[in-house]
Amino acid sequence: MINLETPKKFDLLINQAHQVSTEIFRPISRKYDRVSSAEPGGPIKELDTLAALIDGMNSGGEGGTGARGVRRDSKGEEPGNRNGTNMSSVLSVMEACWGDVALVLSMPRQGLGDAAIASVASDEQLERFGGLWASMAITEPSFGSDSSAVSTTAVRDGDHYVLNGEKIFVTSGSRSNAVVVWATVDKSRGRGAIKSFVVEKGTPGMEVERLEHKLGIKASDTATIRFTDCRVPAENMLGSSEIEDAGDATGFAGAMQTFDNTRPLVAGMAVGCARAALDEMEDLLGQAGVEVDYDRPAYVQTGAAAQYLQMEADWEAAYLLTLESTWMADNRQPNSLQASMAKAKAGRVGVEITTRCVELAGSLGYSEHSLLEKWARDSKILDIFEGTQQIQQLIVARRLLGKSSGELK
Ligand SMILES: Cc1cc2nc3c(=O)[nH]c(=O)nc-3n(C[C@H](O)[C@H](O)[C@H](O)COP(=O)(O)OP(=O)(O)OC[C@H]3O[C@@H](n4cnc5c(N)ncnc54)[C@H](O)[C@@H]3O)c2cc1C
Numbered sequence: 396m397i398n399l400e401t402p403k404k405f406d407l408l409i410n411q412a413h414q415v416s417t418e419i420f421r422p423i424s425r426k427y428d429r430v431s432s433a434e435p436g437g438p439i440k441e442l443d444t445l446a447a448l449i450d451g452m453n454s455g456g457e458g459g460t461g462a463r464g465v466r467r468d469s470k471g472e473e474p475g476n477r478n479g480t481n482m483s484s485v486l487s488v489m490e491a492c493w494g495d496v497a498l499v500l501s502m503p504r505q506g507l508g509d510a511a512i513a514s515v516a517s518d519e520q521l522e523r524f525g526g527l528w529a530s531m532a533i534t535e536p537s538f539g540s541d542s543s544a545v546s547t548t549a550v551r552d553g554d555h556y557v558l559n560g561e562k563i564f565v566t567s568g569s570r571s572n573a574v575v576v577w578a579t580v581d582k583s584r585g586r587g588a589i590k591s592f593v594v595e596k597g598t599p600g601m602e603v604e605r606l607e608h609k610l611g612i613k614a615s616d617t618a619t620i621r622f623t624d625c626r627v628p629a630e631n632m633l634g635s636s637e638i639e640d641a642g643d644a645t646g647f648a649g650a651m652q653t654f655d656n657t658r659p660l661v662a663g664m665a666v667g668c669a670r671a672a673l674d675e676m677e678d679l680l681g682q683a684g685v686e687v688d689y690d691r692p693a694y695v696q697t698g699a700a701a702q703y704l705q706m707e708a709d710w711e712a713a714y715l716l717t718l719e720s721t722w723m724a725d726n727r728q729p730n731s732l733q734a735s736m737a738k739a740k741a742g743r744v745g746v747e748i749t750t751r752c753v754e755l756a757g758s759l760g761y762s763e764h765s766l767l768e769k770w771a772r773d774s775k776i777l778d779i780f781e782g783t784q785q786i787q788q789l790i791v792a793r794r795l796l797g798k799s800s801g802e803l804k
Contacts, residue, residue: 399715402478405486412487416494419445421766424495427614428769432501432569432606439501439614446503479725481656485663485717492667493674496773497614499664506567507531507781508575510660511591511653515633524593529573531653532562532620539564540786542577542651543586543800547622549578554629556580556592558600558622566780568618569603572596576622581638588638591653593631600625611772656724658734658781662717665745665777669710672752672770676703679756679765699755706748713741732794739787742778749774 401409423441491499499505508529516524538544547560558578568574573595581588594601600623607617629636680687685699693701716737723730749771753760760767778784793803 399718401486402482405478405483408483408487409490412490413493415445416491420491420494420498424498424766424769425763427495427498429613431608431613432616439498442498442502446505449502450504475726477725478722481659481721481724482718485659485721488660489663489667489670489714489717492664493671495614496664496668496770496777497612500566500612500615501570503570504528506571507657507660508571508573508593510657511575512593512633514653514656515591520593520630520633524573527573527593527595528567528571529575529593530565530567530571530618532565532568532574533577534562534564536561536563540783543589545577545579545589546582547576547578548582549580549590549592549627549632551580551629552626555626556629556632558592558594558625558627560622561604562620562622564607564780565618565620567616568620569606569616574601574620575633580636584638590636591633592627593633594622594625594627598625598627610775611769612776654781655729655731655734658738658787659717659720659724659730661777661781662713662720662734662737662741665741665774666710666714666717668770668774668777669706669713669741669745669748672749672767673703673706673710675765675767676706676752676755679759702751702755706744706751709744710748713737713744716740732791735782735787735790735794738782739784739791742784742787745774746771746778 419441423439427439488499504526506529508531509527511531512521512524512527512529533542533545535544535546537546547558547562549556549558556578558576560578562568562574562576565574573593576592576594577589578592579588580590602621602623604619604621607619609617677687680699680703683699685697687700687703688696689704689707693704696704716733720730720733720737723733749767753767753771756765756767759765762768782790789803792798793800796803
């Protein structure tokens with residue numbers, strides 16, 4: 396029997412994340428939306444204290460996000476129905492993004508690079524890189540969606556690799572203290588030669604060149620980073636150093652596997668942000684005397700209530716797909732299809748719900764009297780990074796039709 400209740404053992408974690416949202420994130424949400432991270436005054440001091448608190452909480456139990464949150468280590472575990480660190484991460488991220496997506500993205504040690512380290516690092520590397528705050532640098536000026544087109548090079552020189560290239564749109568690339576950089580060790584060998592490297596800040600040859608001004612998630616810094624003859628210890632390469640055959644591409648698949656863990660997290664962010672808009676909207680409808688009745692068909696209710704019910708249904712579908720893909724990760728089931736379905740659905744309905752709430756609330760929604768307009772801006776990125784809406788649909792289509800990336804582009 397399917398049990399759709401959230402596991403009781405995570406109640407405390409969810410409550411704590413909710414408290415952080417209401418008492419820390421929401422009160423500073425508008426302030427850091429105005430002080431763009433691309434300007435002086437951007438770095439968010441309040442979050443350093445909070446991060447230390449979360450570190451303390453994580454060290455005592457199973458909960459947590461970032462590097463600890465997405466490990467798929469099966470040693471010594473009985474197979475069965477498991478709700479582990481993927482589930483606790485996604486549930487807490489949803490709750491925290493109910494507070495503020497941009498602030499969650501700016502949290503020390505909770506970067507997508509940490510998730511990458513957790514998914515593909517060896518035990519020794521996981522130990523060595525524990526405590527780092529790692530961003531993820533895949534995108535380059537010459538490509539975004541087609542991550543097999545990586546042109547940043549990594550050339551072996553003794554016990555180092557020498558990195559050269561430019562990475563753009565690196566989330567937290569300025570504030571984090573490490574970056575997981577995707578680079579090719581041999582461009583002529585195609586996607587199988589793409590590897591990821593943990594490059595710590597302060598490594599000579601690595602330079603943050605500029606920060607972007609953006610539509611939303613303004614509190615989160617988005618950096619351009621240049622690598623010029625940047626020497627990285629060979630043991631900082633994540634996964635196997637073997638170059639796989641183009642047809643096999645296990646190495647690249649290993650790097651891509653990161654997405655199976657991070658896409659449910661990003662879907663969870665969209666679900667959390669959309670929930671914030673729905674809760675605010677329900678309050679506003681209540682104040683306007685509009686009652687939403689979940690037990691009666693939408694067509695016998697007011698137009699506003701009917702629209703609200705439709706949004707709730709879409710939200711529920713996104714929420715359940717997100718939990719399904721997360722549960723599969725915890726139970727070590729292949730979840731690429733479900734992770735992309737969750738990301739596609741949650742990314743799209745996140746944008747639709749937040750924008751529709753702005754519309755339903757009228758001038759109040761468009762103004763800065765509430766955070767509705769901010770959530771509409773913030774949610775858009777969740778349908779773009781970690782694979783756009785169209786790319787997720789492409790992946791789903793390939794999986795369902797049994798087509799390769801060469802057969803269906
Ligand atoms: C605020 C922000 C933060 C980011 N953070 C990071 C980060 O931390 N690390 C990182 O590496 N990158 C990051 N990115 C980059 C992000 O992942 C890319 O923007 C995204 O992958 C899309 O790439 P692109 O912008 O080059 O668009 P393109 O790939 O040029 O796509 C343009 C449009 O065409 C569509 N499209 C592309 N290919 C296909 C296809 N085959 N079929 C159908 N439609 C297609 C896309 O869906 C999109 O709508 C960030 C971007 C932003 C804006």
